Each structure stands twice: as structure tokens, then as C-alpha cells.
Amino acid sequence: MKTDELTNVASQVRRDIVRMVHGVASGHPGGSLGCTDLLVSLYFQTMRLKKDDQDSVVFDMSGTDEDMFFLSNGHISPVLYSVLARRGYFPVSELSTFRKLDSRLQGHPATAEHLPGIRMASGSLGQGLSVAAGAAHGKKIRKDKHIVYCLMGDGEQQEGQIWEAAAFIPHRKLDNLIAIIDFNGQQIDGPTDVVLNNRDLGAKYEAFGWIVLHMDGNNTEEVVATLATAKQKSGHGVPVCIIMKTEMGQGVDFMMHTHKWHGTAPNNEQLSAALAQLDETLGDY
Amino acid sequence: MKTYTFTEKKDTRSGFGAGMAELGRSNPDVVALCADLVASLKLDAFIKENPERFVQCGIAEANMIGVAAGLTLSGLIPYATTFANFGSSRVYDQIRQVVAYSNKNVKICVSHAGLTLGEDGATHQILEDIGMMKSLPGMTVINPCDFNQTKAATIAIADYEGPVYLRFGRPVVPNFTPADQVFEIGKAILLNEGADVSIIATGHLVWQALEAGKMLAEQGVDAEIINIHTIKPLDKEAILKSVRKTGCVVTAEEHQMNGGLGDSVAQLLSLNHPAPLEMVAVNDSFGESGTPEQLMEKYGLTAASIVAKVLSVIQRKK
Secondary structure (H helix, E strand, O other): OOHHHHHHHHHHHHHHHHHHHHHHOOOOHHHHHHOHHHHHHHHHHHOOOOEOOOOOEOOOOOOOOOOEEEEOOHHHHHHHHHHHHHHOOOOHHHHHHOOOOOOOOOOOOOOOOOOOOOOOOOOOOOOHHHHHHHHHHHHHHOOOOOOEEEEEEOHHHHOHHHHHHHHHHHHOOOOOEEEEEEEOOEEOOEEHHHHHOOOOHHHHHHHHOOEEEEEEOOOHHHHHHHHHHHHHHOOOOOOEEEEEEOOOOOOOHHHOOOOOOOOOOOOHHHHHHHHOOOOOOOOOO | OOOOOOOOEEEHHHHHHHHHHHHHHHOOOEEEEEOOOOOOOOOHHHHHHOHHHEEEOOOOHHHHHHHHHHHHHHOOEEEEEEEOOOOOOOOHHHHHHHHHOOOOOOEEEEEOOEOOOHHHOHHHOEOOHHHHHHOOOOOEEEOOOOHHHHHHHHHHHHHOOOOEEEEOOOOEEEOOOOOOOOOOOOOOEEEEOOOOEEEEEOOOHHHHHHHHHHHHHHOOOOEEEEEOOEEEOOOHHHHHHHHHHHOOEEEEEEEEOOOOHHHHHHHHHHHHOOOOEEEEEEOOOOOOOOOHHHHHHHOOOOHHHHHHHHHHHHHOOO
16 A cells, blocks of 8 residues: 555544544543554555455454454554454444443453454553464464564553563564554653653663664654564564654644643544544545 | 272372373373473473473563463463462463453463462462452363362363363372363262261362261261362352252362352352351461471361361251
């Protein structure tokens, strides 16, 4: 897909995010908007996904013979749900059920609801990288050459379990795993540097034995190119970690440069103001 | 009273190791994980024969649970192993999110459960794990009584699709169940038919219950003895059938009174067939250092304690 097509999808996904969160007056728009370009690039360009003979994506829990994605910071579920729906895993109209009773779109991703695209529950932070390591290890045992991607938050790096996994993955030579850290510098209580400074995350991962790449996560061309580089570097005995600089709230001016929209829903006026900045490209649900 | 004999005393964890060795040969999907306690978990034979299906995780139990959950996606059957304390309370949130709530086919197999780790003391013992695990929706909780039954359970859970918590111990105990006894998850085993009281025991306390049965018979008390190797799902029919006949119950377990087998039986009876109940269990206390025998004595987890509770509960029958 060309870059302008990816950005068109991203614009629609951002409209979905603010509308979903507004529709139920709860959810996490800030990080979702910041990670939109990455998830669109992954699902519409980078990942090799299982398809039927009509070229439509199909989902099975095993993820055998295809790339797999794990969202560790499950609170940015709106962006994942929108991208999965727009990619064809389930009806786009279902996005209107987000966080509502009896919905498959739980506040945080859940397998219990059998939503295609979700292989592991996440929400309690720090666990996704371990799960991705297990999935990557399983692919090694099964001699499946596909890649496992895992997105984490930067605030999430404060969880100790992350560092158990960060040591385990290079030690086991899981070079079919690409970890991505959303470095937006914000968490619920304020800037990450103030709450609990992660210091130099790239240096830490390198010290654990990872190849570390950096990219601007809100520049689609750079995201696609960096993911391609990461794939090239995979398969040579060393896992790759991408530190992805993003802006929380990207695409909606009043949600940017602050942690205040981490977990806050827009009211009616704020929704109108946000939608005015985001082109409807694929049709609203 | 039916007579039970044993030819040797063996540790239940060696039953686990023997089961793993057999699974290594019979089931190519089984993968073992461990957190730096290979010798304690008796995994040597499995690892020697199947090095490519062993994942050493180091002293990092939270990561081990996540890795196990991820491994299930390829259709593999991970057995995540460590001491019971570090495989339950230390990683409860991990088990909750990526094993139970995500309904993954992970087998959490833990040794040194209960009090009888002995000299290491309370930090390395656990008396709360059954309660924690049985409160997780969808979790199966198994606590076998001897070497043979632990081996059989280890093999049987590979064929069951879903999360399992299998706990066993360190000390040697009489190995009395038949080596060829089929292990059926959730199916209680009636060890002795009796009319006066139902003794419902699990794990290391099953042998103590049989010893108590002999002592009671000498006093003219005819005890029904049931081995509950699966605490969840509980074999409700077997327990209710027994209690409807005997009219009173003593439960026995190497666990806290709160949250253990006794709690499960109490709930079952309250809802279906109220009857006098007494519990042999640890009463709201941590363990301490000592030999397993000393600890069982001090905390009242003995045949003599079961006898005393039986004599007391029979008095409460109407």
C-alpha cells in the first residue's frame, strides 16, 4: 500500500477512536491516537497475514504460518479494534459496541469474548512481552518462520516483568520477535520522566542484548521503512527492539503535548472539534 | 476397614518427574518450563531426552507464566514448573490474565506445596494456593495423594484442554494407590465404605485418613474415606452421596482452613445438605522451620487429629 493510502486509513482510524471513546464516555484516546500510524502500517503493509482464497484476512487462534501481533498496553484497545475492523477481521459497525454490555470489544482486549484478532488478554501491564516471547518460541519449535510483533508503552517499562522478558528473549535467541516501545513520554499521573524516569531505554535494551532501532512513530514513511529494516535484521540470532517516538493524542491538536487525554473521553463539543481535524476517508461506522 | 499397604515411601514430586519422562516419550507437544529448580522438580529425565522441548526461564516466574501462555498458541502443551509458592501467589496476576482469563492450555505444576517443605520455613511453604487457584474461573485444581497418583495425574492433564494447577510435595509418603489406576479429573475415589462419618481428604492427608480409619475401627467407628484429588471441579455427587449416608464430615488437607478443600465441602453442604463438619487444616497461621514430621504434628495434620475431629463431629449428629 502506498503511503497516502496508509495515511487515509489512519485518518479514518483516528475518527473511529475519538467516536468510540466519546460514544461510551470512557476509554483511552491519547495513546491510541499516538500509535495509529504504527498499527495501520503493521496490519495494512508490514505483517504477513493469513488469507482465504478471496484474499480476505482470516483469523485463527494459533497464528500458525502468519505474523502475529500482541498489544501489551491493552488500554489503547480503541486503535487495535478499529484497525482490526478496518482490516476486515470483524464488521466495522461493531465498533459502536465498544465498552458496552455484552460487547466483544471489552475495555481491555479479551479472548473470552472471541473477538477475531485477539489472542491474549491484556490490560494488567507488563505481560505482553513475555507472551510474545512464548509465541515466538512456539514458532521456533514448530519451525514456522513468521515474525511476532509486540507493542508496549513506555510507562509500562516500569513493570519488573518487562525486564525478565528483556533478558529472556536475547538469551533464547528469539530473533523472530520485534518489540516496539511507544515512547510518548506520558503516563496517567504525568510525564514519565517525572513519575518514574526510565532513563535511556535504548541503552538498557542494548545492554540486555537487543538490536535497538529508533523511529518517528507518527511519520508513516519512516514507520514502514523502519519496520522493513527490523525484518531484515531479524533471523540472525538477535531480537530487535524499536523505540518509537510518538505524540500522545497525535492528529487532534488539543489532545497533544499533554498527559490529560491518556484516559479521558471528549464531550460533544470536543468531539466535533476533533472530527473537524480528521478527514472521513473510508466512511464512519 | 479395607486394608491398604505400600511397598515403599516415595515423594509425590518424583511422581511428577516420572510422568513428565513418560510424556516426553509419548506426547511430542509437551514442553517443560522451569525457573531454576530443575532438580527439585525432577525434570532431569525429560530434559535429557527432550532438550529441544525444555525452556529454562531462570529466576523469573512472571515471565515464565507469560511464555507458557504464548507457547500454547502453537498447539504446544506447556508445563510451567517451580515451587508452589512461586507458581501461585507470586504470579497470581499473570495466571489470572494470560492463563485463566485468556483460557490458555497451560499446566502449572508446582512442588513443595503446603507445610512440609520443612526446614526452609514459611517463605518457601504455601498454605493458601488452593484457595487462590480455585477462585479463578475455569481453573482446574488437582492435589494428588502419592507417587503413583501424581504420575497418573501428570499424564492425564495433557489430554485435558484448559488451565490446570497441579500441586504436589517434597517429603516421602506411602505410595499405596495402584500403579495402573486411571486418573479421572474431577472424579473422587472411594477408599473405604463406612456408615458413621465421611472423611474427605486430599494430598498427603489421604494416607493419614486411612491410618485414622484403622484407629477408628478399633474404637467401633465405621468411617467412609474419600480421596479428593481434584478440588475443582469438586465431585459433588460423590460427597453428597456419602454425607447423606453418614450424616457428618471431617475434611483433611495440608492447607489453610480458609479457602481449602474444607471450605469447598462446607459450601457444598450448606447449599445442598447441611451436616456437622469439622476441618483438619492449618488455622490462620503461617508455617515455620522444622522437619516435615514435626510440622505435621505441631499443626495437627495427623491421623490422631483426624480421629479427634471424627469423635467430636459424631457427637454433633442429631
